[in-house]
Amino acid sequence: MSRIVSFSRYGGPEVLEFKNIEVAAPAANEVRLAVKAIGLNRAESMWRSGNYVEEVKLPARLGYEVSGVVESVGASVTHVKVGDVVSTVPSFSMNDYGMYGELVLAPAHAVVKHSEPISFEDAVAIWNVFITPYAAFTQGNRLSPGQTVLITAASSGVGVGAIQIANALGAVPIALTRTNAKREALLELGAAHVIATDEQDVAAEVARITNGKGADLVFDSVGGPLFPKLIEATAAGGNVLVYGELSTDVTPLPMLTVLAKRITIHGFNLFETTTTPELQRAAVKFILDGVASGELKTVIAQRFAFNDIVEAHRVLEKNQHLGRLVVNV
Known part of the structure; x- marks a missing residue:
């Protein structure tokens, strides 16, 4: 029993x-x-x-x-x-x-x-926390060394994992969190920059950090009223990966900005990776190696x-x- x-x-x-x-x-x-x-x-x-x-x-x-x-x-x-x-x-x-x-x-x-x-x-x-961003960032080579990724809900389990995976891939993680209460903790975990979405203008801060280019990739689990700001903060030709819906509010889509910037919005979950044997093996090896080396920390x-x-x-x-x-x- x-x-x-x-x-x-x-x-x-x-x-x-x-x-x-x-x-x-x-x-x-x-x-x-x-x-x-x-x-x-x-x-x-x-x-x-x-x-x-x-x-x-x-x-x-x-x-x-x-x-x-x-x-x-x-x-x-x-x-x-x-x-x-x-x-x-x-x-x-x-x-x-x-x-x-x-x-x-x-x-x-x-x-x-x-x-x-x-x-x-x-x-x-280690699994959902690290496989989700690993698969999101590596499939289709969506995130390359030196590129910038915005990570919403950065203090969540997957958010913390995404910061570490971005660093492991040589990218620049920008952590988004509602207030400044977790700023220092997120910086200690490896975030290159932290933006408090309730206290700062997301698009203006991303423009400042990227010298006006915008973020190459947005990794979003929230949606809701923040979404138009994320689109505004995305670089021309950039990608937005939506992997969750934490907000209970309607998610507006600023169509003109999407069209003008040629932004691609993807729906994403980890199951394509975890249910495909060769992709799962590669992800598991990357994560276990990272944990063993200390590059990835729980x-x-x-x-x-x-x-x-x-x-x-x-x-x-x-x-x-x-x-x-x-x-x-």
Whole structure:
């Protein structure tokens, strides 16, 4: 038996509930994991509230990223064995698998073995955080050394990861955050510049930093009223990658500016990378090498006990933390 988290109706964190279930033996291409830590993603709160890019089949489970120990493997699984320390990469539908639990089944392709020593907490603070910007920046060579990238919600887990990935690729990360409260922390994490969007004129600051050129790339998870300013701050011929929708307000699109500057706007998520074996392997190698060398560092904002999963989701939705929220199981 395993205690897992599920929900039977859309809503706030309070709809999450614990259930005791029997976990089946793994199918041929599955791995059964004894979970030690869970990394929370904003996508999971969107899934819980019914605002995700995929329709939820209720009652539903949730969770993409866990770390733990392999408890058993399916007949076709050869890359991990019982007793291995592993973590899961977001590369599946939460309609098929939910990782919030004490003992869970995961698709074998999502399970990564950790050969080098790593804590269970650190192991759940690397995949979505780093793969999302790595894939966004490297696919199609969208970000080259010396180019400038604007990173909205820079204090989020993916925002912090994007700062580090940009630096690893030789680019110039400009962190956008609502106020100056996190300025010094973001600079210490590697941001070349920090712009407080509630206190400064984004377009004017980007023009100053780039000597009037504008940003080569915008990496945006917010949308809403800030979006026209991001378009204004984008260089002619630049790209805007939209990978989230944290704002609940309407997102205006300044069409004339887009046309005049020949700006390309892309919708982006990490699943093309994580569900394509060769792309996933390249991303995993880049990230594990970066973590091992110290070039990529995990940032854990707060830790919770499994019993406090509802409170953890409340903190997740406040969008006030710097780095990753981790639940220990």
